[in-house]
Amino acid sequence: MSRVIHVFRQPERFVAGTVGEPGQRSFYLQAAERSRTVSVLLEKQQVSVLAERISALLAEIARRFGVEEDVPEADLDPLALPLEEEFRVGTMGLGWDAESKSIVVELLAVTDEEVDESVVLDDTEEGPDALRVFLTPMQARAFADRAERVVQAGRPPCPLCAEPLDATGHVCVRLNGYRQRVTAAE
Numbered sequence: 001m002s003r004v005i006h007v008f009r010q011p012e013r014f015v016a017g018t019v020g021e022p023g024q025r026s027f028y029l030q031a032a033e034r035s036r037t038v039s040v041l042l043e044k045q046q047v048s049v050l051a052e053r054i055s056a057l058l059a060e061i062a063r064r065f066g067v068e069e070d071v072p073e074a075d076l077d078p079l080a081l082p083l084e085e086e087f088r089v090g091t092m093g094l095g096w097d098a099e100s101k102s103i104v105v106e107l108l109a110v111t112d113e114e115v116d117e118s119v120v121l122d123d124t125e126e127g128p129d130a131l132r133v134f135l136t137p138m139q140a141r142a143f144a145d146r147a148e149r150v151v152q153a154g155r156p157p158c159p160l161c162a163e164p165l166d167a168t169g170h171v172c173v174r175l176n177g178y179r180q181r182v183t184a185a186e
Contacts, residue, residue, distance in 0.1 A: 002125045003127050004130075005123065006031070006038045006086065006132065008031045009136070011031050011133055011134070012033055013032040013075065014139060014143050016030075017148045017150060018150055019079070019083065025137060025154065028079055029050075031131060035037075039083055039086065040086055044151060046092065050142075051145075051151070054140050054144040055144045060141055061103075066136055067101060070137075071141075075142060086129065087128075089109070089110070090109045091108040093107075097134065101137075102136060103136075103137065105129055105135065107132075110128070111128040
């Protein structure tokens with residue numbers, strides 16, 4: 001079966017978002033162009049890494065090519081509904097297209113087989129389904145900023161071990177399970 005590659009050359013929107021309560025959230029990336037919207041499911045860590053790598057790539061592009069990015073307007077709108085995932089993201093690719101002056105983000109579906117790096121950012125017939133989005137530097141900055149806010153909006157981290165704190169409590173590994181007992185005042 002040949003792969004399906006969803007290509008967005010001039011997206012009106014490319015955002016990270018979540019569904020669910022902190023601790024139970026599902027993370028999505030969503031691209032929209034004209035009347036077409038594609039959503040893919042991924043892990044929180046993947047969203048965080050993609051935002052970091054895009055920020056690093058933007059800094060490198062500015063240093064090497066002098067491409068300046070404008071300060072983007074924050075996109076605070078929720079994900080478009082209905083939310084139907086095309087696939088779960090496994091491999092991610094990131095590149096710079098000097099001809100169009102675009103950052104190219106490619107997200108490949110999870111697959112049981114090892115992904116040959118030749119299928120990333122390529123149009124071969126074989127390989128996992130993919131979402132390929134071309135972003136201006138300003139769109140890339142807006143994506144990275146929003147993605148970082150989405151990741152940070154979860155449960156606050158424990159000040160000792162950095163694991164997420166639950167509303168019901170937290171057994172911190174750094175305290176080895178020790179909890180100070182509070183006795184009632186007499």
